[in-house]
Amino acid sequence: MRELMTMSGTQKARGSLPYVREASHTTPKAFGIASFISLIMACIGTSLFVMVTFFWAKRVSCHSY
Template structure:
């Protein structure tokens, strides 16, 4: 008896989600782009830091090699 009621409830909820009338669908439509924005900013910052470190190490290595070659 309880199983049948739960099954009907899940069927009704699934139909609501499919129609887009569920509050979770509306919330997800705002949350997902916000999460992508945050991840994009983090990736951009990490890329800038990585590029800066690469340039500094390369310049340090080039200076060290040129000093020892004489």
């Protein structure tokens, strides 16, 4: 009887391993997605900053004549 109880406990512990493995894969995937989104947002922000700066410089140089 004792062997059956320990075996069922081992099987239960093994049954929970896929959830642990899934969580360990999900966390890096979430960080990867978040870093990709932040990289895209940084690129968009930089390009907007450059465009606004160029337009402002062009406007200032046109009005200075």
